[in-house]
Amino acid sequence: xxxxxxxxxxxxxxxxxxxxxxxxxxxxxxxxxxxxxxxxxxxxxxxxxxxxxxxxxxxxxxxxxxxxxxxxxxxxxxxxxxxxxxxxxxxxxxxxxxxxxxxxxxxxxxxxxxxxxxxxxxxxxxxxxxxxxxxxxxxxxxxxxxxxxxxxxxxxxxxxxxxxxxxxxxxxxxxxxxxxxxxxxxxxxxxxxxxxxxxxxxxxxxxxxxxxxxxxxxxxxxxxxxxxxxxxxxxxxxxxxxxxxxxxxxxxxxxxxxxxxxxxxxxxxxxxxxx
Amino acid sequence: xxxxxxxxxxxxxxxxxxxxxxxxxxxxxxxxxxxxxxxxxxxxxxxxxxxxxxxxxxxxxxxxxxxxxxxxxxxxxxxxxxxxxxxxxxxxxxxxxxxxxxxxxxxxxxxxxxxxxxxxxxxxxxx
Numbered sequence: 001x002x003x004x005x006x007x008x009x010x011x012x013x014x015x016x017x018x019x020x021x022x023x024x025x026x027x028x029x030x031x032x033x034x035x036x037x038x039x040x041x042x043x044x045x046x047x048x049x050x051x052x053x054x055x056x057x058x059x060x061x062x063x064x065x066x067x068x069x070x071x072x073x074x075x076x077x078x079x080x081x082x083x084x085x086x087x088x089x090x091x092x093x094x095x096x097x098x099x100x101x102x103x104x105x106x107x108x109x110x111x112x113x114x115x116x117x118x119x120x121x122x123x124x125x126x127x128x129x130x131x132x133x134x135x136x137x138x139x140x141x142x143x144x145x146x147x148x149x150x151x152x153x154x155x156x157x158x159x160x161x162x163x164x165x166x167x168x169x170x171x172x173x174x175x176x177x178x179x180x181x182x183x184x185x186x187x188x189x190x191x192x193x194x195x196x197x198x199x200x201x202x203x204x205x206x207x208x209x210x211x212x213x214x215x216x217x218x219x220x221x222x223x224x225x226x227x228x229x230x231x232x233x234x235x236x237x238x239x240x241x242x243x244x245x246x247x248x249x250x251x252x253x254x255x256x257x258x259x260x261x262x263x264x265x266x267x268x269x270x271x272x273x274x275x
Numbered sequence: 276x277x278x279x280x281x282x283x284x285x286x287x288x289x290x291x292x293x294x295x296x297x298x299x300x301x302x303x304x305x306x307x308x309x310x311x312x313x314x315x316x317x318x319x320x321x322x323x324x325x326x327x328x329x330x331x332x333x334x335x336x337x338x339x340x341x342x343x344x345x346x347x348x349x350x351x352x353x354x355x356x357x358x359x360x361x362x363x364x365x366x367x368x369x370x371x372x373x374x375x376x377x378x379x380x381x382x383x384x385x386x387x388x389x390x391x392x393x394x395x396x397x398x399x400x401x402x
Contacts, residue, residue: 170362203280210362235283242277242284 009033009084011042013054014095016102024102026093027051033084039072039092040079043106056106063222066156069163070106071095076160078222097163113162116175119201120183125194126251135273139191140255152185152230154223161217161227167210174210177217177227184230187237193251199241208234286354292347296340303331332399341392346385353381 008030016024029046040058047054058068061080068079073093084092100108126132161177162168168176183202186192202208208231217227240246263269302310304322318326331337357377361370 167362171364199280200277203277205279207279209279209283210358238280239284239287242280 066158069158116179149188164216181227181230289347289351338396345388
């Protein structure tokens with residue numbers, strides 16, 4: 001394609017400083033195109049050579065931390081995980097994730113998302129406090145049980161799904177795909193016994209009921225998670241729970257340590273607990 | 276807090292009832308040439324012949340299914356309408372008002388429709 005042979009690339013960046021600007025505006029930057037250049041690399045070049053005031057959020061640069069979620073050529077993506085060449089375009093348009101307030105330039109205010117995330121209690125909840133505080137071993141879980149929630153645990157909380165969700169765009173009460181998928185992830189985890197404590201919140205207006213199954217959240221997820229599926233599965237679980245047909249599970253117990261076996265000398269003991 | 280869970284469950288259940296009863300309607304009224312159930316159309320070939328209509332009207336089964344379909348359709352439709360209206364993001368007070376208004380409308384229509392079904396049943400029995 002012609003654009004891949006070009007030596008420069010045009011970045012069209014959405015700028016907004018609440019202290020100075022009345023409304024967001026677009027600003028163009030032309031910068032050299034390099035092999036393997038990611039959108040995030042381009043932003044760094046702009047900051048280092050043209051405009052040091054440009055603001056965005058990033059950290060790991062390898063698609064793990066979820067910091068650099070932004071709208072790139074109309075689609076929510078990770079800046080570090082998107083190569084300029086894969087866009088097949090002469091212009092790279094970069095904007096902050098929609099459905100959130102803008103703190104500055106490409107930095108969205110993700111606090112509402114993390115508030116909603118915290119509200120679903122996204123951690124393993126168990127009654128055996130002593131075992132939780134002073135674990136004596138590992139909780140048993142089969143590969144099949146792991147498979148039920150594994151893909152949902154790949155979520156990096158980047159907010160791309162929230163930015164793509166048409167329901168979250170219009171309904172501020174709706175929790176959004178990320179928190180709901182994480183609620184399902186923990187409800188499905190056999191080590192967890194917290195379904196009842198999440199049920200009150202999920203059974204109300206903040207729960208999955210407003211989801212239209214547009215599927216945009218799953219389409220844009222940079223980690224291949226399927227939040228739309230999690231939400232539909234959660235609806236099913238909640239309906240079965242109301243009809244008292246849900247097959248609940250008792251939180252998995254500690255697996256006894258193997259006995260009658262000798263540790264191989266080349267395998268060291270586990271390090272002592274640090275937390 | 277659990278209200279949406281309950282309402283959604285009934286919404287799905289009402290949808291299933293509608294599916295089954297509309298399937299029955301299709302079988303009786305439109306697929307009669309394929310699925311022949313003589314007891315439902317005892318008077319002739321056409322399901323809409325007056326004698327067939329009157330015969331079905333005399334059956335308790337149909338009186339019950341009319342009321343059941345009415346209740347399911349009203350709940351399913353009005354809950355769906357409520358969801359659409361709520362997506363316009365009304366204030367909390369307006370949400371309550373809308374819910375109460377839809378409840379009153381639904382209940383009123385159900386009473387009216389039930390009266391019509393029972394009256395039709397009584398009339399058919401007297402023929």
